Amino acid sequence: MNERVFIEPQPSAETEAFWHAAGEGRFLVKRCTACGKAHWYPRSHCPFCASADTVWEEASGEGVIYSYSVMRRAKPPYVMAYVTLAEGPTMMTNIVDCDPDGLSIGDAVTLRFVTTAEGAALPMFAPKAAAGVVDPAEERP
Amino acid sequence: MCRPMSRPALAYIVGAFEHPTRDAGDKTLAQLQADVALGALADAGLGKDDVDGFFCGPDAPGTGPLSIADYLNLDLRHVDTTNTSGSSYLLHVAHAAQAIAAGKCNVALITLAGRPRTEGRGKGGLVRRDDPNQPDFQWEQPFGMQILNMYGMTAMRHMHLYGTTSEQLAWIKVAASHHAQHNERAYARDVVTVEDVINSPMVADPLHRLDCCVVTDGGGALVVTRPEIARSLKRPLVKVIGTGERPQHQQGGYFEITQSGAAWSGKTAFEQAGVRPADIKYVSLYDSFTITVLLQLEDLGFCAKGEGGRFVMDGNLISGVGRLPFNTDGGGLCNNHPGNRGGMTKIIEAVRQVRGEAHPAVQVANCDLALANGIGGQLGVRHASGTLILERE
Ligand SMILES: [Zn+2]
Numbered sequence: 001m002n003e004r005v006f007i008e009p010q011p012s013a014e015t016e017a018f019w020h021a022a023g024e025g026r027f028l029v030k031r032c033t034a035c036g037k038a039h040w041y042p043r044s045h046c047p048f049c050a051s052a053d054t055v056w057e058e059a060s061g062e063g064v065i066y067s068y069s070v071m072r073r074a075k076p077p078y079v080m081a082y083v084t085l086a087e088g089p090t091m092m093t094n095i096v097d098c099d100p101d102g103l104s105i106g107d108a109v110t111l112r113f114v115t116t117a118e119g120a121a122l123p124m125f126a127p128k129a130a131a132g133v134v135d136p137a138e139e140r141p
Numbered sequence: 142m143c144r145p146m147s148r149p150a151l152a153y154i155v156g157a158f159e160h161p162t163r164d165a166g167d168k169t170l171a172q173l174q175a176d177v178a179l180g181a182l183a184d185a186g187l188g189k190d191d192v193d194g195f196f197c198g199p200d201a202p203g204t205g206p207l208s209i210a211d212y213l214n215l216d217l218r219h220v221d222t223t224n225t226s227g228s229s230y231l232l233h234v235a236h237a238a239q240a241i242a243a244g245k246c247n248v249a250l251i252t253l254a255g256r257p258r259t260e261g262r263g264k265g266g267l268v269r270r271d272d273p274n275q276p277d278f279q280w281e282q283p284f285g286m287q288i289l290n291m292y293g294m295t296a297m298r299h300m301h302l303y304g305t306t307s308e309q310l311a312w313i314k315v316a317a318s319h320h321a322q323h324n325e326r327a328y329a330r331d332v333v334t335v336e337d338v339i340n341s342p343m344v345a346d347p348l349h350r351l352d353c354c355v356v357t358d359g360g361g362a363l364v365v366t367r368p369e370i371a372r373s374l375k376r377p378l379v380k381v382i383g384t385g386e387r388p389q390h391q392q393g394g395y396f397e398i399t400q401s402g403a404a405w406s407g408k409t410a411f412e413q414a415g416v417r418p419a420d421i422k423y424v425s426l427y428d429s430f431t432i433t434v435l436l437q438l439e440d441l442g443f444c445a446k447g448e449g450g451r452f453v454m455d456g457n458l459i460s461g462v463g464r465l466p467f468n469t470d471g472g473g474l475c476n477n478h479p480g481n482r483g484g485m486t487k488i489i490e491a492v493r494q495v496r497g498e499a500h501p502a503v504q505v506a507n508c509d510l511a512l513a514n515g516i517g518g519q520l521g522v523r524h525a526s527g528t529l530i531l532e533r534e
């Protein structure tokens with residue numbers, strides 16, 4: 001199977017902190033301190049109350065699949081998805097380390113950073129069952 | 142119908158022209174623009190020197206409307222380049238009507254031309270804009286966001302929430318193909334079955350290849366004018382009686398992708414027109430994918446939310462068979478989706494129906510009220526819905 005080639009994210013002054021933290025394995029979301037609501041994608045002004053008092057906070061990395069679609073003819077195929085974060089907002093991402101035919105909307109997923117050719121860490125998600133507990137039966141050769 | 146007689150006439154569509162080509166390797170974009178512009182003006186019985194308002198999208202090459210105005214040597218006093226992707230042209234008709242009512246122009250020309258087949262931009266409908274200034278770029282492009290998977294996710298969630306099936310979506314393509322068989326210019330004229338659709342290759346779950354529109358070169362144009370001029374021409378009178386528009390997006394991360402902007406643009410247009418969905422005799426619905434049609438049927442109020450799958454079954458969208466004939470030219474699914482922008486052809490077929498000039502095999506009897514709707518951009522992430530309600534006078 002071909003190695004997947006990602007478009008590089010190209011961080012901006014507005015988002016540099018996010019990609020820097022991601023490189024260190026920390027997943028950040030933006031929260032507004034004026035209205036208290038987290039939003040996605042991250043931006044400097046709150047999309048709800050328009051306050052500029054938005055701060056980065058480390059997110060739990062937990063979420064559920066909002067919807068997904070398997071890109072069958074991509075080489076290699078990949079699973080495009082929206083995941084609703086425990087913090088509230090729904091973000092565009094991919095589901096990785098999974099059986100694409102075994103996914104369902106509502107499935108619990110957990111964060112899994114995937115690194116691009118140039119070293120950017122993309123926040124993606126894996127099914128919780130597969131990501132956390134490894135079935136000992138499957139460990140045997 | 143029982144409606145107040147005082148409802149003002151907004152404007153009239155007096156010219157409509159669909160370019161006959163589906164593969165325009167031998168023509169430049171400017172030539173296609175000229176072909177459709179002069180075709181629509183000839184249809185209206187007007188000439189290029191009658192035009193004082195010009196409306197186009199970013200498909201027009203060059204600097205906004207200036208390059209084409211220069212090429213055609215138009216003498217203008219009003220221009221508009223509203224861009225909501227494929228739905229732009231529905232908004233252009235609405236904005237032309239507003240400009241005419243405000244006295245800013247008398248004869249508005251609206252054009253579309255594109256060559257995605259020739260230029261090779263058709264395969265997969267790849268959305269890849271390498272502009273990192275686009276605020277969403279870094280949150281979407283690295284993840285492989287494409288038109289196909291945005292519509293795939295929309296369909297997947299509709300199936301999850303409402304139990305919609307692939308067979309139900311397939312009925313939309315089946316109905317379009319029944320119409321396309323009568324259109325000698327249609328890109329795909331073969332009548333297909335539900336089985337043909339669901340047995341075609343899966344491209345982005347749960348959408349199959351035959352759930353997707355065709356990729357064609359070509360274009361179209363419209364002429365919109367004020368009542369006095371419309372009545373002086375020799376064409377059937379097609380009045381624009383209601384318009385609506387609605388951009389819809391991710392709303393800071395709290396959204397429902399199975400709800401399209403048509404819920405808002407439709408409501409605005411129906412209220413302005415003073416008619417109800419049950420009054421509509423024919424609909425042109427944007428059909429980039431089968432799921433696009435399904436959401437518009439629900440969100441425009443032709444059936445309840447979640448009932449779209451049951452509504453489209455058993456040929457209910459086929460002219461002469463079902464309750465709500467749609468896209469009688471074969472639509473974007475079979476006939477033509479010029480420049481990857483289906484809004485123009487939606488309006489043109491609605492005008493044909495209201496004039497009584499559709500193909501006799503698909504012409505809706507006494508079609509005095511029609512609706513055209515466009516969804517530009519992508520369902521599932523960012524799009525704009527534009528609605529027009531047209532009445533024969
Ligand atoms: Zn806020």
